[in-house]
Amino acid sequence: MEPxxxxxxxxxxxxxxxxxxxxxxxxDTFGLGTPGFLQxxxxxxxxxxxxxxxxxxxxxxxxxxxxxxxxxxxxEPRYPPLALQIRxxxxxxxxxxxxxxxxxxxxxxxxxxxxxVQSALDAVRQWRYRPTMLDGGxxxxxxxxxxxxxxxx
Numbered sequence: 001m002e003p004x005x006x007x008x009x010x011x012x013x014x015x016x017x018x019x020x021x022x023x024x025x026x027x028d029t030f031g032l033g034t035p036g037f038l039q040x041x042x043x044x045x046x047x048x049x050x051x052x053x054x055x056x057x058x059x060x061x062x063x064x065x066x067x068x069x070x071x072x073x074x075x076e077p078r079y080p081p082l083a084l085q086i087r088x089x090x091x092x093x094x095x096x097x098x099x100x101x102x103x104x105x106x107x108x109x110x111x112x113x114x115x116x117v118q119s120a121l122d123a124v125r126q127w128r129y130r131p132t133m134l135d136g137g138x139x140x141x142x143x144x145x146x147x148x149x150x151x152x153x
Contacts, residue, residue, distance in 0.1 A: 059097055059139075059140045059141060059142040060132065060134060060139045060140065060141050060142070061141075061142045061143070062132065062141050062142070062143050063143070064143055064144050064145065064146060066143075067098070067129065067132075067141060067143040067145075070102070070129045070130040070131075070132060071127060071128075071129055071130075072102070072128050072129060072130050073126075073127060073128035074127055075123045075124075075126040075127060076123060077116075077119040077120050077122065077123035077124075077147055077149070078119050078122075078123070079119070079149060079151075080115055080116065080118070080119050082115055083113070083115045083116055083119075083149065084151075087151055088113060088115055088116065088149070089149055089150050089151055090112060090113045090116055090148075090149055091111075091112060091146050091147065091148050091149070092109070092111070092112030092113070092116050092117055092120035092146070092147045092149070093109075093110040093111045093112060093144060093145070093146050094107050094108065094109060094110060094120065094121070094124060094144065094145045094146075094147070095107070095108045095109075095110050095142070095143075095144055095145075096108075096124065096142070096143055096144070096145050097140060097141070097142050098129050098132070098140065098141040098142075098143065099140055100131055100138035100139060100140055101131060101138070102128050102129035102130055102131045103128060103129075104124060104125055104127060105140075107121055107124060107125060109121070110144065112147075116147075116149050119149075120147040120149075123147065124145055124147060127145075129141075
């Protein structure tokens with residue numbers, strides 16, 4: 001048995017990637033002035049648009065340790081008097097967004113004892129960071145910050 005071959009296209013069928021339309025106007029021997037003449041049936045997609053610069057990027061997520069190395073000004077939290085009196089210790093975890101200038105623009109509490117949270121928020125809002133650079137420009141950073149409240153003997 002012979003392998004099957006595709007049937008040849010009959011003259012009226014459109015069987016390829018090129019559509020041919022009727023001849024051109026008088027004086028246009030090759031029909032090059034006719035719209036659609038010898039143009040692909042499925043035109044090629046336009047080239048992708050240029051990737052936008054850093055100004056339109058979202059926040060860069062970095063680990064706490066990497067961001068901590070960029071810290072240039074740290075205000076220590078005040079131990080709340082009631083927490084001190086009851087000898088409460090613990091860690092407050094915050095989700096932070098640091099803008100291109102190194103200032104904290106957003107802080108959300110992830111976890112921590114309610115007696116310690118406000119003191120942690122007040123202190124961390126004052127922290128300053130060296131701007132994080134990417135592709136030659138500063139970028140916004142999203143990270144986690146841990147504030148540890150520990151009593152010293």
